[in-house]
Amino acid sequence: MRSVYAGILTLFLGVLLLVPRPCASAGDDDEFQLVVEPNLVQIGSFFAGEVLKVSAQVPPGVEAILEVRGKERTEKLMRKGRRGGLWMNVGEVEVKGAPCLFMAMTTPGLASSRGPQAEWGYRALEKEVEFTGETGSMSKSRLFSDFVKMKEHGGFYHEGPGTLHLSGSGQKRLLQGEIRVPSAVATGRYWVKLFLFEGGKRIERRETFFDVQMMGFPHLLYSLAFHHSVLYGVLAVVVAILVGLVMGLVFRTRSAH
């Protein structure tokens, strides 16, 4: 009987030793997950933009590109031109394929590299964006350059070569970066994608997201202004009259006009 039990135990241990364990895939294992903190941006009364921390454990010897994208939308912009000595809007230009928010960052090793990993950031985005309408004699490059400048001015677009940091050593390195969300960001979902490169080839892609929501008093006012506009208009007037009367009573002087 003891030999039977020993045999069963040996067989069991043998099965355990022989059956191959699954490989720890960087994409499947939780410790390699792309993390954005916080993953919910709440626009409240004192919102002035927010800085999100991005991190991921990556294998050694890799370089990375991080991309943040908002929803793509068609934008109608006005092209300025000179008429009668004054600069004014002279034509409407439609921009298709451009995300409402776009940020791209790389590790220092990819900041000035060539090859497939060089197609990142604005260079890659320019191929996706289309300009139609009254573009005049402006080239696509010039239109795209001005479009990017306009977006950068508002904090909606950013390109940061070498701004992703790698630290640590051994089998796992820590990749870290920052996403600066502007104060005028629209509500909705934003996608964060991480591309890992090794030896000039893309080896992995990870993805996560963060959401932006308006809350509290700004959300209430925004809803009123856009969905109950008559009530909002009357409310604005009533509040103004009441505050004016109160301030007039407080100071008891004639207000200039």
Next chain:
Amino acid sequence: MWNIYLPVAGVSLNVFLLFGLGGLVGLLSGLFGVGGGFLMTPLLIMIGIPPTVAAASDSNQIVAASTSGTYAHYKLGNVDMKMGAFLLIGGVLGGTLGVQVIKVLRELGNADFVIKITYVVMLGVVGGYMFVESLQSLRRAKPEDRASAPQRPSAYVRMVRALPWQMHFDKSGITLSPLMPLVLGVFVGILAAIMGVGGGFIMVPVMVYLLRMPMHVVVGTSLFQILFTCVNVTVMQAVANHTVDLILAIILLLGSTIGAQVGARLSARLKGDQLKILLAVIVLVVMVKMLVGLILPPDIILGLKGGH
């Protein structure tokens, strides 16, 4: 750190900057006796508020300022309700028309350009006139040298007297056709909607020089008309264009009311003509700044449609 989010404007700005801006414009209004709306809107545009939101929210702010002023003048018996009613009817019509004009311009993509060019023209005309007039005042030896009523009725007076439906306005002590205040009210209402001003800096000289009303009734009656014009413009802008930012308006009016009190006390220490020249210079500086923005090539050739 002290930023406040403006949900309709869609931007976050320092609350002290907004309060200070309101205070500065209020100070100028207390010093010079003008509403400051014509300065507020361009200043708001300069700090990053979309032009259409700046104009609409400033109208809301003026409702508050003119409410307290109208009440105070009414208590003193300085409001000609009859005249104010005609100006008001014209103002409401003009304000409604002006809001629709803005709506069409936003669709065409030229709202911000029209607002800016209107400001440049109006600031240039008003600032230039004030500068010249106050300079002439300073040079005159005696107050009696100032313009007095001509002995013979001028062509303008004859034209006004020839208009139909002449009626007497008791509080102002004048007789004229209601067509005059109606038409002038429409004009001011349109400007109020486009520029986001109460129209005081236009209405006061119009009442004094064109309607020939006595000064003590002009200010109160003007405020009365401005109040209702801006109420109309505020509601219409909120409904038609969704451009009234209530938070922005409240911060500005709190600042401007306090600033006006300080300005009123300071004005007692300065000479009238010196004040006028100072105001004229400020108005002209703002005009030049806006004009330069229209003349110099922009850094970015593309812009948002509708001024937003």
